[in-house]
Amino acid sequence: MSKHELRQNVINGRNRLAKREINEKSATITELFLGLEEYRRAGTVMAYVDFRNEVQTGAIIKDALDRGKRLAVPITDVAGKKLTPSQVKDFPGDLAPGAWNILEPKLECVRPVPPGEIDLVIVPGVAFDALGNRLGYGGGFYDRFLLTVKPGCVFAALSFELQIKPNVYPDEHDLPVHILVTEKRVLNFRTGNNFCC
Numbered sequence: 001m002s003k004h005e006l007r008q009n010v011i012n013g014r015n016r017l018a019k020r021e022i023n024e025k026s027a028t029i030t031e032l033f034l035g036l037e038e039y040r041r042a043g044t045v046m047a048y049v050d051f052r053n054e055v056q057t058g059a060i061i062k063d064a065l066d067r068g069k070r071l072a073v074p075i076t077d078v079a080g081k082k083l084t085p086s087q088v089k090d091f092p093g094d095l096a097p098g099a100w101n102i103l104e105p106k107l108e109c110v111r112p113v114p115p116g117e118i119d120l121v122i123v124p125g126v127a128f129d130a131l132g133n134r135l136g137y138g139g140g141f142y143d144r145f146l147l148t149v150k151p152g153c154v155f156a157a158l159s160f161e162l163q164i165k166p167n168v169y170p171d172e173h174d175l176p177v178h179i180l181v182t183e184k185r186v187l188n189f190r191t192g193n194n195f196c197c
Helices: 003-015 019-034 037-041 058-066 141-146
Strands: 044-047 070-077 082-088 095-097 103-105 120-123 154-158 179-181 185-188
Touching: 019 058, 019 154, 019 179, 037 154, 044 058, 058 070, 070 103, 070 141, 082 103, 082 141, 120 141
Parallel strands: 044 070, 044 120, 120 154, 154 179
Antiparallel strands: 070 082, 095 103, 179 185
């Protein structure tokens, strides 16, 4: 199976999930993620805003704001093929549909956050393997962005079990995530502390 076929296959599977399933599995994943020491320690967190049956991130964004963390979401520059983290103070009030109709900060709510100040990035993806390798949507936006953060920044991924595959065909330049959270397990590739639920 090619990368393109795998991507399409997993997206189709995710699109078949019922709304109730997405809500329930996302709630379990959120609970596991919020219990992570790496999240609790992080002062500045960047999170994607979920779109089209991705694991939902709204509760994590609200939790980060409630805890007084600096929370950023990406602004996508499609032409420049880059992401700019922007601080959110009011969720979802600061946001409006942007590139590909994904919620991004409104023009008047743009507050750029230097990538070097981010402690943890919640990285989206189409598929993952059990080593933390990630298959993205094909644009390379996160691959390029993750090269700009500080050493020690944690890359965490939220995934439904159906997105975990034996091989996601990583390229040499692809950066694996450090932590992978699904509705059934947490895989921490930095510490080796893995557990099933």
